[in-house]
Amino acid sequence: MSVSNTMKPSERMKIPRQNSIEQNPVERSRNFQEVSLGLDEARALVESTRCLECKNPVCIEGCPVGIDIRTFIQLVMDRNYAGAVKKIREANYLPAICGRVCPQESQCEAVCTMGKKHPSVAIGKLERFVADYESQHDLFTPPEVPERSEESVAIVGSGPAGLTCAAELAKMGYGVTMFEALHAVGGVLRYGIPEFRLPRTILDQEVERIKALGVEIYTNFLIGRTATIDELFNEWKFSAVFLGTGAGTPTFMGIPGENMSGVYSANEFLTRVNLMKAYKFPDFDTPIKVGKRVAVIGGGNTAMDAVRTSRRLGAEKAYLVYRRSKEEMPARVEEVHHAEEEGVEFLLLTNPTRILGTATKWVTGLECQKMELGEPDESGRRRPVPIKGSEFVLEVETVIEAIGQKPNPIIQATTPGLDVGKRGTVVTNDDLCTSREGIFAGGDLARGGATVILAMRDGKKAAQSIHQYLCNKREKKEELKAEAV
Amino acid sequence: MNPHPTASGGRMHTIKEKEILSPTITRYVIEAPFVARKRLPGNFVIIRLDETGERIPLTIVDSNIEHGTITLIVQAIGKTTRALAMKNVGDTIADVAGPLGNPTPIEFHGPVACIGGGVGTAELLPIAKALQKAGNTIYTIIGARSKDLIILEKEMGSISRALYITTDDGSYGRKGIVTDQLRDLLKSPNGLAAVYAIGPLPMMKAVSNLTKEFGVKTLVSLNAIMVDGTGMCGGCRVTVDGKMKFACVDGPEFDGHSVDFDEIIMRNRTYTDLERISNERCQAHETVHAEGGSSR
Numbered sequence: 001m002s003v004s005n006t007m008k009p010s011e012r013m014k015i016p017r018q019n020s021i022e023q024n025p026v027e028r029s030r031n032f033q034e035v036s037l038g039l040d041e042a043r044a045l046v047e048s049t050r051c052l053e054c055k056n057p058v059c060i061e062g063c064p065v066g067i068d069i070r071t072f073i074q075l076v077m078d079r080n081y082a083g084a085v086k087k088i089r090e091a092n093y094l095p096a097i098c099g100r101v102c103p104q105e106s107q108c109e110a111v112c113t114m115g116k117k118h119p120s121v122a123i124g125k126l127e128r129f130v131a132d133y134e135s136q137h138d139l140f141t142p143p144e145v146p147e148r149s150e151e152s153v154a155i156v157g158s159g160p161a162g163l164t165c166a167a168e169l170a171k172m173g174y175g176v177t178m179f180e181a182l183h184a185v186g187g188v189l190r191y192g193i194p195e196f197r198l199p200r201t202i203l204d205q206e207v208e209r210i211k212a213l214g215v216e217i218y219t220n221f222l223i224g225r226t227a228t229i230d231e232l233f234n235e236w237k238f239s240a241v242f243l244g245t246g247a248g249t250p251t252f253m254g255i256p257g258e259n260m261s262g263v264y265s266a267n268e269f270l271t272r273v274n275l276m277k278a279y280k281f282p283d284f285d286t287p288i289k290v291g292k293r294v295a296v297i298g299g300g301n302t303a304m305d306a307v308r309t310s311r312r313l314g315a316e317k318a319y320l321v322y323r324r325s326k327e328e329m330p331a332r333v334e335e336v337h338h339a340e341e342e343g344v345e346f347l348l349l350t351n352p353t354r355i356l357g358t359a360t361k362w363v364t365g366l367e368c369q370k371m372e373l374g375e376p377d378e379s380g381r382r383r384p385v386p387i388k389g390s391e392f393v394l395e396v397e398t399v400i401e402a403i404g405q406k407p408n409p410i411i412q413a414t415t416p417g418l419d420v421g422k423r424g425t426v427v428t429n430d431d432l433c434t435s436r437e438g439i440f441a442g443g444d445l446a447r448g449g450a451t452v453i454l455a456m457r458d459g460k461k462a463a464q465s466i467h468q469y470l471c472n473k474r475e476k477k478e479e480l481k482a483e484a485v
Numbered sequence: 486m487n488p489h490p491t492a493s494g495g496r497m498h499t500i501k502e503k504e505i506l507s508p509t510i511t512r513y514v515i516e517a518p519f520v521a522r523k524r525l526p527g528n529f530v531i532i533r534l535d536e537t538g539e540r541i542p543l544t545i546v547d548s549n550i551e552h553g554t555i556t557l558i559v560q561a562i563g564k565t566t567r568a569l570a571m572k573n574v575g576d577t578i579a580d581v582a583g584p585l586g587n588p589t590p591i592e593f594h595g596p597v598a599c600i601g602g603g604v605g606t607a608e609l610l611p612i613a614k615a616l617q618k619a620g621n622t623i624y625t626i627i628g629a630r631s632k633d634l635i636i637l638e639k640e641m642g643s644i645s646r647a648l649y650i651t652t653d654d655g656s657y658g659r660k661g662i663v664t665d666q667l668r669d670l671l672k673s674p675n676g677l678a679a680v681y682a683i684g685p686l687p688m689m690k691a692v693s694n695l696t697k698e699f700g701v702k703t704l705v706s707l708n709a710i711m712v713d714g715t716g717m718c719g720g721c722r723v724t725v726d727g728k729m730k731f732a733c734v735d736g737p738e739f740d741g742h743s744v745d746f747d748e749i750i751m752r753n754r755t756y757t758d759l760e761r762i763s764n765e766r767c768q769a770h771e772t773v774h775a776e777g778g779s780s781r
Contacts, residue, residue, distance in 0.1 A: 181715050183533055183540075183580040191717075220582035222715055226519050248717040252729060259722055259729070259748055261755040268718035276539060276712065282766055285539035285564055286712070287759035361751040408716050410734065 004077045005049050017119035018047040029311045029342035032195045032279060036100075039122070044129040048076035051121050054113050059123060062111040064457040067091040069108055069123055076126055082139040085130040089143070092456065093167035093210070094160070096135065096202045099128025101193060102453045103332045135205060142212045146173040151239035151470050154179065154232045155215075156223045156411065159187020160452045161244030161443030163210055164459030165466075170213035172467055177238070178215055181222040184275060187246055188444075189452070191275040192267070194305050196312070197335075224410035229418075229439065239473070240438045240466045243426060244459060247405040247444035253297065257355030258401070262289060262363030266298070266306040266402035273309055291397020293317040295366045297352050298402030299329040301451075304336065306400045307344050318344045319394060323351040323371050328381045349373070349384060353391065355399055365393045407445045415439075423448045431465040432458060440466055498532075498578040501554055506636045510560045510604055511570055512546075517581040518553030520545070526611035527589030527706070527738060530555065531714040533580040534568055541565050542711050542733070544608035544683075545584060555581075558607030558636070564763035571771065585714045586737045589615065589704070594678035597621040598670055599641070600663050600692055602684020603629045606637050608706060609683045616681070617644040624677070625649065626666045628688065632657035664691045671699045679703070682741065686750045693741030703741035707732045709749060710756070723749050 005012075021037040022028075028035050039047060057070040067088050075084035088095045104110075104124035112120035134140055152175030155162045162178060163186075170176045184190050185207050189198060211217065223229065223245075232238045250265030252258050269288070272278040276286035294315040296307040299322035311318045320339065322329060325348050329336060340346070347368070354367040370390035373382035412420045419427040419435035425448045426441040428434050434441050442458025444450055502514035520530055529544045541563075547556035561570040572578075589612045597616055601609040606627050617623050625645040629635050630653045642648045649666045650658025659666060663684075671677055680703040682692040689705040696703040709721035709732040716734035723732055724745035730736065 181582065182713060183582070191713075220580050221519065222582060222585070225584055226523060226582075248715075250717075250719040252719070252722075254729075259724060259752060261752055265719040268712060268720045271712050271718050277537075280537075281759065282762050284537045285763055287539075287756045287763070289755060289759070360754075361748070408734075410716065 004079075005053070005074075007049060009052050012050050012052060013114065013118050015046060015050050017050065017122055018043040018125070020125055025338075025341035025343075028196065029308070032312055034199050035196050035338055038099075038132060039125050039129045041129075041133070044076060044126060045079070047122050047126055048073050050114060051077075052113050058111045058113065059108040059121075062108040063091075064107060064453045065092045065460055067108075067127075072130070073121070073123070073126060076130060081130045081133040082137075085134045085139075088127060088130065093164060093171075094206050094456065095127050096131035097160070097189065097198060097206055098453060098456070099124055099126075099131050100198050100202070101189075103451060105333050107453070140209065142209065143171055145171060145213060148175060148214075149173045149470075151175070152177060152237070153466055154236065154238040154241045156229075156241060156243045157181075157187055157245035157443075157445070158185040158207075158217065159244060159246050159443065159455065160189060161246070161445075161455035161459040161462075162187065162242065163207070164456040165242045165244060165442070165463045166215045166459075167210050167213060168460050168463030169466060170210070170215050172463070174467075174470075176213075176215045177236075178217045179221040179223050179227075180217065180219045182275065183219050185217055185219065187244075188248075191271040192302065192305065193452075194270065194274055194309050196308070197305070222410065224414040229411065229415040229436075233438065239470055240440065242459075242462050242466065243411060243434070243439065243441040243445055244443045244455065244462075245408055245411060245445050246455070247447075247449045248408045249406050249424075250401070251404050251406055252401055253352065253403055255352060255354055257357055257363070260355060260357045260361040260363050262291065262357070262397055263355060263399045263401070266296070266302045266400055267405065269306050269400050270302070270309065273313070279313060288313065289398065290315055291363070293319070293396040294398040294400065295319045295321050295352075295394055295396045296400045296402055297321045298404075299324065299331060300402065300404070301331045301335055302405075303402035304331045304339050306402050308335075308339050308342055310398065310400065311342050311344065315398070317396075319347050319396065320344055321347045321350050321352055321366070321368060321394070323349065323384045324381060325349055325373060347394070351384065351386060352399075356393065363397055363399055365395045366399055367391060367393050404449055405444070406448065421448075431468075432462040433465060433469075438469065440469075498581045500572055500574050500576050500578070501552070503572075503574050506558065507633050509562070510558060510607075510634070510636055512556060512558045512607075513569070514549075514554045514556050515578060515581060516553055517555045517583070520581060520583045521548040521550050521553050521555050524548045524555060524584040525588035526591065526615045527586065528584035529586050529714070529737065530557070530581050530583035531585060531711070532557075532565075532569075532578055532582075534565060534572075535579050538568075538579065539565055540580075540712055540714065542585070542708070542714055542737075544706070544737075546607050546610055558604060560604035563760055564767045567764070567767050567771065582714065586733060587735075589681075589738055591615045591619050593620045594702070595621065596624065596675050596677050598624045598626060598667060598677050598680045599645075600626045600628070600667065600680065600682040600684065600688075601637075601641070602663060602682075602688040603634050604636070605684035605688075605706075606635075606641065609681065610637055610640055612681055612683075613641060614644055621679075622646045624670055626651065626663045626670075627658075628652070628663035628666075628684070630654065662691070663688060664695050667692060667695055671696070671701065677701050680741075686746055686753065689741060689744075690746035690750070693744065693746070697742045704738050705741040705744060706737045707739060707744065707749060708737070708753075709733075710753060
């Protein structure tokens with residue numbers, strides 16, 4: 001039990017959940033600064049005292065990476081913020097990122113005991129608070145790294161899975177080299193998630209902390225083209241390879257008109273804005289075209305990011321077109337809420353059927369049909385069924401498709417013996433081993449499209465598997481040596 | 486761990502040589518050791534000049550593994566290519582990523598026409614060389630608006646059975662367009678077994694339309710709008726044989742008879758107005774430099 005909290009559970013339950021300070025919706029829908037400013041110290045302290053310090057802290061089981069949530073919140077109560085973030089970092093090396101982008105409401109906060117009758121403890125906001133406090137007060141100290149082992153591991157892709165795997169392996173003392181195809185590190189955290197959700201200063205700082213563990217990074221290095229996986233083993237002499245290249249290839253609906261000017265994949269739209277800073281054109285050279293009216297197709301976090309970004313780029317009407325109802329939306333509740341606050345119009349149970357355009361192929365509209373919910377499908381969600389005669393045209397100049405991504409096929413195509421699954425994913429067992437010895441994979445590359453935190457969990461798990469693999473190999477080698485003697 | 490210790494991936498790309506081939510076309514030899522090692526004819530790189538720069542695709546013309554360099558031949562037409570033209574030997578480029586795209590399938594066909602339009606001739610050169618090496622007889626046609634845009638005549642000539650030049654204004658070679666010459670070759674007794682055409686989209690379209698009449702296999706290289714060049718953005722999607730393809734990972738070369746040229750021609754106009762803004766800025770910058778006493 002925390003020494004500083006003497007309140008009885010019944011008293012704790014009376015305290016209201018503390019809210020983040022947020023930028024005003026009208027103002028923020030026109031800028032790229034962070035929407036949520038998080039909790040201040042006073043609010044964080046109040047929030048921490050709401051924790052019931054359960055004997056059986058179910059929140060920890062709810063966390064994909066098993067952060068010792070109860071202990072870190074107790075450290076917050078004791079105002080030991082540096083200790084709290086250190087505790088988090090034992091399980092998760094990227095707290096400032098997770099505190100911002102994790103869907104806590106379906107993880108730790110979903111099972112929080114307080115949440116049974118009252119709003120659950122704002123675990124995510126507390127995580128973010130201590131991470132930010134640490135940076136603002138310059139309290140970060142890199143963990144001690146054991147003596148460097150002779151083996152080195154290659155990490156392919158510098159997104160959440162790769163960054164986590166790299167950090168975990170470096171902490172174990174392995175040499176780690178990370179390869180990134182783009183010119184900047186971070187994967188989806190860099191090109192996908194907008195600055196107003198994850199400021200680049202935060203991302204840069206987390207990357208620097210991974211570099212501080214001795215991780216070497218090659219950018220502009222596309223594995224499969226600049227060097228193959230087999231070259232990483234044979235020429236670069238890596239002992240193991242982790243593949244965390246994500247799901248970077250956009251999928252399109254396959255409706256007529258998709259190749260007209262004014263149609264973007266969410267990936268392209270967000271990459272232009274986030275990675276290339278097209279919102280600063282012409283100070284930055286990459287252009288982007290956003291009409292006065294924009295339709296974003298999809299209901300996930302990527303769709304929310306794209307539609308909120310289009311508002312910030314000047315769209316007067318920003319529509320989110322989703323074929324199911326709000327309940328089925330895979331996006332984080334907070335993102336949906338923020339999008340609504342920022343003036344995004346939701347067209348639910350609406351399915352796009354055709355993109356209309358001018359003779360010179362510029363978008364003028366999106367033809368849609370209304371849907372109704374029928375019987376549940378294999379995902380358990382009720383299947384949307386078209387309503388006959390309900391077609392209508394939404395007048396827009398820009399259409400952004402955010403209907404999902406699949407893995408980039410380059411590595412699969414250039415690595416013989418690597419088993420590939422149905423949707424282009426790399427097949428792994430429970431330990432994240434692929435069909436090739438010494439090659440491990442995780443994150444969206446193996447899952448086909450999930451969350452940042454699940455990618456991180458995979459990165460962590462893969463690091464443990466790689467460690468186990470290298471230990472076994474070392475033992476075998478020594479046995480052979482002993483036999484030879 | 487780096488088996489090529491002189492190669493520092495993604496860190497520094499120095500311009501080693503610079504040669505002006507025509508008033509707007511320049512040849513650069515750039516340090517990019519990892520790219521040089523793996524590059525094959527038909528591959529391209531994505532370059533970004535500096536922190537505020539855009540990523541643009543450029544076809545690799547040649548490489549030297551020993552020196553760790555690649556050769557690019559670039560026409561200064563947009564903001565980035567003009568800014569590149571202002572750089573000199575010893576200056577650096579922030580990012581060079583590659584080699585990207587599928588290498589050109591090099592097969593034995595027999596008599597092959599290699600058709601280069603303007604700066605497209607530079608992209609054609611390594612392919613023509615490889616085709617010649619594979620035993621094909623090369624008939625080269627280089628076309629451009631006028632004489633000063635004709636490049637690599639000597640290099641292409643040295644691997645060709647015959648070389649023809651056409652200019653729109655008749656200032657050099659035959660007055661007319663490449664298809665005028667191509668028609669003659671297609672009609673000649675030996676005919677042609679295959680055609681490789683690289684140049685502006687309307688040229689590749691005209692070539693493909695003509696060769697279709699004659700039933701001669703034609704490969705074209707599509708310069709679509711790209712951001713990452715690794716299959717991630719889908720900006721370079723083109724319709725080939727009625728299906729959506731990404732020029733960066735499925736191409737950049739496609740069967741000319743299956744490409745929907747009208748679609749990509751229109752799509753490539755998406756940013757014309759914004760490119761003009763960028764270009765004007767660059768021009769203002771060039772003027773300031775020139776007034777500052779640069780002796781370019």
